[in-house]
Amino acid sequence: MRAITYTRFGPADDVLAFEDLATPSPGPGEVLVRLATSGVNPSDVRARAGGRPGVTAPPFAKIIPHSDGAGVIEAVGAGVPSGRIGARVWIWNGQWQRAFGTAAQYIALPTEQAVDLPEGTSFEEGAVLGIPGLTAVHAVLGGGPVEGRRVLVSGGAGTVGRLAVQVAAASGAEVLATARGVAGLQAAQSAGAAHVFDYAADDLAEQILAATGGAPVDRIVEVEFGRNVETSARIIAERGTIAAFGSAQDMTPVVPFYPLMFKAVTIDLVLVYLLSDAERRAAEGNLTGLLDKRALDVRIAEILPLTDCARAHDIVATGARAGSVLLSI
Numbered sequence: 001m002r003a004i005t006y007t008r009f010g011p012a013d014d015v016l017a018f019e020d021l022a023t024p025s026p027g028p029g030e031v032l033v034r035l036a037t038s039g040v041n042p043s044d045v046r047a048r049a050g051g052r053p054g055v056t057a058p059p060f061a062k063i064i065p066h067s068d069g070a071g072v073i074e075a076v077g078a079g080v081p082s083g084r085i086g087a088r089v090w091i092w093n094g095q096w097q098r099a100f101g102t103a104a105q106y107i108a109l110p111t112e113q114a115v116d117l118p119e120g121t122s123f124e125e126g127a128v129l130g131i132p133g134l135t136a137v138h139a140v141l142g143g144g145p146v147e148g149r150r151v152l153v154s155g156g157a158g159t160v161g162r163l164a165v166q167v168a169a170a171s172g173a174e175v176l177a178t179a180r181g182v183a184g185l186q187a188a189q190s191a192g193a194a195h196v197f198d199y200a201a202d203d204l205a206e207q208i209l210a211a212t213g214g215a216p217v218d219r220i221v222e223v224e225f226g227r228n229v230e231t232s233a234r235i236i237a238e239r240g241t242i243a244a245f246g247s248a249q250d251m252t253p254v255v256p257f258y259p260l261m262f263k264a265v266t267i268d269l270v271l272v273y274l275l276s277d278a279e280r281r282a283a284e285g286n287l288t289g290l291l292d293k294r295a296l297d298v299r300i301a302e303i304l305p306l307t308d309c310a311r312a313h314d315i316v317a318t319g320a321r322a323g324s325v326l327l328s329i
Contacts, residue, residue: 005017013314016048021104024108026108029110031075031084031110034074036328037303037328039130048063066101067101068127069107134275136161138270140173140243143266146173151175151218153165161177162187168221175195178199217235225250233265241268303327
């Protein structure tokens with residue numbers, strides 16, 4: 001099979017290689033998926049560059065990158081019903097604690113990690129569901145229903161943030177969102193945010209509370225926990241939740257402990273790689289329900305051939321994209 005691999009950390013052009021490898025066979029409890037698309041996420045780029053804290057060398061001798069993708073099941077291992085053959089599926093955790101991910105023609109992995117794609121959902125959309133989709137759904141709905149609640153999405157124009165706005169709006173919440181620039185604010189608003197704010201505003205907390213008539217926010221979906229925690233502490237409701245899935249601009253934040261404690265705020269650190277079985281089943285079910293209702297508009301910024309994997313990594317690394325970057329296989 002055709003695949004992209006790397007054996008050492010470094011710049012994409014230097015370390016990513018295109019080669020032919022043996023097609024894997026599904027083991028017991030596994031399925032073999034012929035991939036149509038592979039999703040490129042910031043976490044894939046950091047992993048290839050050696051940017052994960054405390055990791056100084058690749059954990060495997062040879063790695064096929066990427067955790068997200070979509071395709072068709074071609075074979076099954078022992079213990080998996082043959083009825084799964086031919087199913088259109090999307091992949092989660094394709095390369096999480098595994099050597100071979102989705103930047104290849106085939107992947108063999110446990111059957112539960114290949115989730116049926118709803119009718120009408122394309123392979124391109126499917127390649128965005130593993131990390132961005134599950135993160136958005138769990139960050140919004142992981143604490144239960146949000147109907148009638150007030151939800152703020154930080155970074156509502158980003159890939160995860162824009163999906164989170166749609167999830168919250170489709171689930172009956174009053175949605176507020178932050179973004180930057182005219183295009184970003186419009187993207188968050190068109191996704192379903194009732195109120196949008198420039199996240200760089202000095203008086204952001206005051207603007208948010210003015211828009212709500214002084215009422216606090218029940219749940220915050222947070223992409224930059226450290227940078228925004230002071231604002232979050234001011235606007236969060238008693239017994240509210242900050243569901244944080246990132247803090248890249250301040251990775252060692254100082255937390256205003258007492259303002260948060262005296263509101264009994266829950267800080268939920270969202271890492272979809274480590275969802276419990278129950279949490280993942282709930283997230284998959286919520287995601288499938290929203291897709292069935294066509295409630296999610298998945299933005300695709302670039303679709304490149306497998307051989308352009310290095311370019312795809314560089315596009316994601318710059319951050320200057322309006323949507324997901326995919327490889328067509």
